[in-house]
Amino acid sequence: MASGGVGYYRTPSLVSVWATAPFLHNNALGKYNEDPSVEGRIDAYNDAMEKLLWSDKREGIISRTTQKSTLALSQRGIIKIPVPKGMPVNLLANINPREAVTDLNLVNLFKDLKPEGGLKGKLGRVLLRANKSPDFIEDKGHTFGSELSDEDKRALIEFVKTF
Ligand code: HEM
Structure with missing residues (x-):
C-alpha cells in the first residue's frame, strides 16, 4: 500500500x-x-x-490554450485570472490555485499583471514557482x-x- x-x-x-x-x-x-x-x-x-x-x-x-480566456476562482469573492492564448495548460493546471492565492498573494499579483506580455515576465515566473510538476512536455x-x-x-x- x-x-x-x-x-x-x-x-x-x-x-x-x-x-x-x-x-x-x-x-x-x-x-x-x-x-x-x-x-x-x-x-x-x-x-x-x-x-x-x-x-x-x-x-x-505541449498542450496550450487556443484562445485568450479567463479562469474564475472563488476565494473571498471571485478572482479572475486572465489566461493568454498559447499558455501551456499545465502552467495553470499543475498549481493548487487556492494555495497559490494565499501563499503567493496571487490576488494582488494578478491585478497588476498584463499577461499579454508573454510568459517570460512575472506571471510566468510566479506560476512556474507554484507549479507542482514544472515540465510541460507530455510525451517525454x-x-x-x-x-x-x-x-x-x-x-x-x-x-x-x-x-
Ligand atoms: C525495454 C524495456 C521496456 C519496454 C519495451 C517498456 C514498454 C512500455 C510500454 C509499451 C508502456 C506503455 C504502456 C501503456 O501506455 O499502456 C510502458 C509504460 C510504463 N513503463 Fe515501461 N517498458 C520497459 C521498461 C520499463 C522499466 C525498466 C520500467 C521501470 C523501472 C518501466 C516503467 C513503466 C511505467 C511506470 C510506465 C507507465 C508510464 C505512464 O503511463 O505514463 N518500463 N512501458
Missing part, C-alpha cells in the same frame, strides 16, 4: 498493449488514428513503439529501451505484439 504521497499511477501490464496505443497515462505517446480495426491498432502501436524506443522521434507535445517520459541496438528494438516491437 503506497502512503505519504499526494497520489500515484497504477501502471498497466503490457498484455494486449498492441491494441491500446497511443501510450502512457496521458495517451500522449504516438499518433491517435481513430481507427479501431486490427490494422489501425497495429499502425498506432508501431508508431507509439517507435517513439518509445527512439525518443528523438517524439514530437515534444519513459526512455527505457532507448540504449538497445536498432535490431533489438525492431525485435522487441514484434515480440511485444505477442503479449
